[in-house]
Amino acid sequence: MSRIVDVFVPLALASVEPLEHVAARKLGIPSADVQGVRVLRRSLDARQARTLGHRLRVEVFLVGESPPASPRMPAPARWPALRPRPRVVIVGSGPAGTWAALRLAEAGVPSTILERGKPVQPRRRDLAKAQRGQLDPDSNYCFGEGGAGTYSDGKLYTRTKDRSAVEHVLADLVRFGATTDITVDARPHVGSNRLPEVVWALRAFLEDHGVVYRFSSVLAEVVARAGRVCAVRTLGGEEIAADAVVLACGHSARDVYRWAARAGLALERKGSAVGVRMEHPQWVIDRMQYGRAAGDPRLPPAFYEVHANVGERSVYSFCMCPGGFVVPAATEVDGVVTNGMSLSRRNSAYANAAMVVAVGPADYGEAALGPLAGIEFQRRIEEAAFALGGGGLRAPAQRLADFLAQKPSTSLPEVSYHPGASAGRVDACFPPFVAAALRRGLAAITRRIPALLHAEAVLLAAETRTSAPVRIVRDAATLQSPSLAALYPAGEGAGYAGGIVSSAIDGARVAEAILAEARV
Numbered sequence: 001m002s003r004i005v006d007v008f009v010p011l012a013l014a015s016v017e018p019l020e021h022v023a024a025r026k027l028g029i030p031s032a033d034v035q036g037v038r039v040l041r042r043s044l045d046a047r048q049a050r051t052l053g054h055r056l057r058v059e060v061f062l063v064g065e066s067p068p069a070s071p072r073m074p075a076p077a078r079w080p081a082l083r084p085r086p087r088v089v090i091v092g093s094g095p096a097g098t099w100a101a102l103r104l105a106e107a108g109v110p111s112t113i114l115e116r117g118k119p120v121q122p123r124r125r126d127l128a129k130a131q132r133g134q135l136d137p138d139s140n141y142c143f144g145e146g147g148a149g150t151y152s153d154g155k156l157y158t159r160t161k162d163r164s165a166v167e168h169v170l171a172d173l174v175r176f177g178a179t180t181d182i183t184v185d186a187r188p189h190v191g192s193n194r195l196p197e198v199v200w201a202l203r204a205f206l207e208d209h210g211v212v213y214r215f216s217s218v219l220a221e222v223v224a225r226a227g228r229v230c231a232v233r234t235l236g237g238e239e240i241a242a243d244a245v246v247l248a249c250g251h252s253a254r255d256v257y258r259w260a261a262r263a264g265l266a267l268e269r270k271g272s273a274v275g276v277r278m279e280h281p282q283w284v285i286d287r288m289q290y291g292r293a294a295g296d297p298r299l300p301p302a303f304y305e306v307h308a309n310v311g312e313r314s315v316y317s318f319c320m321c322p323g324g325f326v327v328p329a330a331t332e333v334d335g336v337v338t339n340g341m342s343l344s345r346r347n348s349a350y351a352n353a354a355m356v357v358a359v360g361p362a363d364y365g366e367a368a369l370g371p372l373a374g375i376e377f378q379r380r381i382e383e384a385a386f387a388l389g390g391g392g393l394r395a396p397a398q399r400l401a402d403f404l405a406q407k408p409s410t411s412l413p414e415v416s417y418h419p420g421a422s423a424g425r426v427d428a429c430f431p432p433f434v435a436a437a438l439r440r441g442l443a444a445i446t447r448r449i450p451a452l453l454h455a456e457a458v459l460l461a462a463e464t465r466t467s468a469p470v471r472i473v474r475d476a477a478t479l480q481s482p483s484l485a486a487l488y489p490a491g492e493g494a495g496y497a498g499g500i501v502s503s504a505i506d507g508a509r510v511a512e513a514i515l516a517e518a519r520v
Contacts, residue, residue, distance in 0.1 A: 002067075003027060003060045004040070010053040011298050023060045035063045043186035046299060048291035079108035086518040089114065089232050089242040091219050091256070094147020095500045096491025096507035097248035098202055101211050102172065103511035109518075110210030112240060114232065116218040116253070117144030119203075120196045127151055130328045133392035133419035138218065141329040141339060142252040142465070145215070146199035149500040152329070152341050155319065156188040158501040165505045172504075176201040187303070191344025219249070221259055222487060229486040244486045244514050248507060250493040251468035252331045254375050265483045266473035267371035269361035270495050273318065273466045274381055275438055276426055276459040277326045277338040278400065279352040279415055280452070285322065288451035301346045304353070306452075308444040313358055315441025318466055320353035322346050326417040326460055328393045335382030336389050336396075338417065338463050350416040354463040357437045364469065374469025384429040385462040390422050396429060397421035400457035404443055413456040426461040471495030479513040488514065 005026045009019065019039075024031040041057035061067055079085055088104060088111040090097045101111050116138050117123060123144035126136045142148045156173070160166055170183050173190070177198045182188035190198065203213065217238070222245050223231040229245045249256040260267060282301050286294040289302035301322035308315045319339070323346030329339035340352045364373035388396035395417055402409045409423045427435035446453040472489035474481055474496075481487040490496065490503075490510045497503040 002062075002065060005058055005060060007056050007058055008045070008053055009056060010051050011296075012052075014054070019056075019058065023058050027060065033062050034060060035065060036061045036067060038067055039184050041186060042184045044300065046290050046293065046302070048293075052293055052296070052299070077107065085109045086243040086514065087241055088112070088244045088246065088514060089240055090246040090248060091232070092147065092248035092250055092253070092491070092493065093145050093213070094248060094250050094491060094493075095149060095503035096493075096497065096510070097246060098146070098199075098206075099169070099172070099504040099507035100246045100248060100490060100511040100514075101206055102202065103508045104514065105206055105209040105211055107511075107515055109515065110212070111246075112212045112214060114217045114219055114234065114240075115145060115213065115215050118215055119213075120145045120150065120200050124151075124196070127327075130330075130393065131418040133394070135328070135330055135333050135393060137331055137333060138216065140331055141327055142250060142331050145203070146196065147250050147503075148252070148329075148465075149503075150195055150199055151192050152327070152339050155499070156182055156190065156501050158499055160502045160505060162505065165508070166501055169501050169504045169508075173198055176205065189342075189344070189346075191346075192341045193343045219256060219259070221263065222247075222484070224484055227485055229484060242486075243518070244488060246488045246490050246507070246510055246514070247472060247494060248490040248503075248510075250491070252465055253493055254331075256493075257372055257375060257470055257472075260472060261370065261372055263484075265481055265487075268471050268473055269364060269371050269374055270467075270469055270471040271358065271360045272374060272378075272469040273316075273356035273358050274378065274430065274434060274462065274464045275315075275354060275356035276461050277340060277352050277417075277463050278317075278355045279326055279350055279417075279458050279460065280454055281456055282323055282349055282351045284451065284454045284456070285351045288449065301351065303351070304449075306445045306449065308441040310437045310440045310444070313437045315355065315357050315437055315445070318354040318356050318463075320351070322351050323348045324350060324352055324416070326350075326352050326395075326415065328395075328417070328419065329465060330382065330393060332379075332382070334386050335379065336385035336393055336462060337382055337465055338395055338460050339465065348416060352416070354466065355438065355442065355459070356463055356466055357434050357441065359434065359469075363431075363433070371470055378464040378469060381429050381462045381464050388422065388424060388426075388428060388461070392419055394420045394422050395460045396424055396426050397458050397460045398424060398426045399455070400442065400446070400453060400459055401455065403427065403459055404439060404446070404453075406439070412458060415458055415460065417460055421458070421460055426459050429461045467498055468493055468495050478517065479510050480517075486517075
């Protein structure tokens with residue numbers, strides 16, 4: 001019977017001593033008794049004043065024992081051959097929509113996916129245009145095949161408690177081309193250069209199993225009859241019959257939220273966070289985290305997580321991208337939105353992270369503004385950032401030291417953000433309470449970690465799309481909207497996930513709910 005042990009392997013010995021010997025020593029048995037090992041978890045320990053190395057959780061197999069096959073999620077029961085399959089339309093090809101389609105297809109139920117954006121390759125060209133200040137409102141960092149995560153870093157870290165579901169999604173990603181490292185790393189990361197290849201492979205598999213993709217197809221409305229879904233209609237006037245609709249539109253599909261409000265769907269305000277992207281030279285973060293070991297080629301670019309409580313409000317880092325870039329993530333031509341991404345090698349000279357202030361439903365405005373008040377709250381910030389940036393998607397920017405001193409910046413260091421930054425003040429983008437909380441939070445953080453207050457630390461505005469500020473209500477058991485039978489809100493855009501993995505898990509849950517409902 002295998003044994004699981006935790007071991008520490010110094011970097012200096014990683015390529016010298018076999019891991020089997022390390023595990024045997026920890027177990028107190030002869031190394032000859034160990035037939036093999038399997039790494040279950042890996043995290044870097046680079047704390048200063050300690051030996052650099054990896055902490056590993058290892059499964060050890062003794063002589064005569066064989067490692068079991070990798071765990072795989074069993075496919076849903078095949079659809080009965082003599083029973084009509086439900087007609088499923090999925091709105092959105094992000095992780096929630098894709099994994100809903102995947103689980104349905106594995107059960108023998110093909111679906112139709114409506115995606116307002118373009119496939120992976122032509123979408124890449126539109127992103128290049130956005131970096132030159134030319135935005136396509138339907139093909140950008142938020143909209144297109146694979147959703148916002150495809151070209152926004154590919155981080156797979158999640159706080160989801162259902163470890164089995166997480167493992168199944170990671171196994172799917174490996175199946176379609178991601179490296180096996182993501183199944184063991186404590187902070188798994190695919191990279192914005194590799195994730196599009198995984199997305200393409202997923203589409204090829206799904207199309208082989210009968211799934212139909214309709215790109216550049218924007219949802220106009222879900223058509224109902226007698227209180228139940230019967231079709232979807234696109235802006236082009238096409239009507240597609242449906243027995244079930246998965247609404248996996250992503251957190252930036254504001255026209256879908258407006259339709260949902262007009263249609264009388266149950267919606268509610270939801271907390272979110274807004275702020276800035278904070279960028280440093282990567283070597284600053286490496287030195288801050290690794291000390292004298294900074295620059296060791298065996299060490300990856302360092303990351304950080306920071307947090308401060310300002311009264312009853314939280315200020316915290318989010319979506320930290322070591323060796324990354326700040327990118328334009330707007331979806332509307334009169335707004336500026338920042339986001340972060342990095343390639344699989346994380347070899348950019350910059351490090352960035354969102355520094356955001358938690359905001360709640362009461363912060364969005366009067367009750368008369370309704371459940372979409374958070375959308376308008378975001379929009380006002382984005383439009384202010386556009387005006388301060390001077391147009392062309394240029395971002396207003398300010399040195400961190402100047403922001404804390406409440407004075408405008410007159411110059412900026414080189415930044416990774418293209419189409420460029422305009423020196424000035426970023427606090428003018430935000431409601432006063434947000435600007436004040438962000439300043440107090442960053443002051444507390446930099447007192448605790450002075451290295452962050454570097455002369456070349458820059459804040460770029462505005463980071464507003466951390467999560468959807470509205471939730472499309474669904475029944476906890478059936479996962480259907482209480483306002484419209486057979487409509488399944490799913491993923492981050494519906495308010496039930498936050499990131500690639502949790503969105504994929506939610507999409508898979510919705511698929512299972514559809515199959516269960518159809519078999520009744």
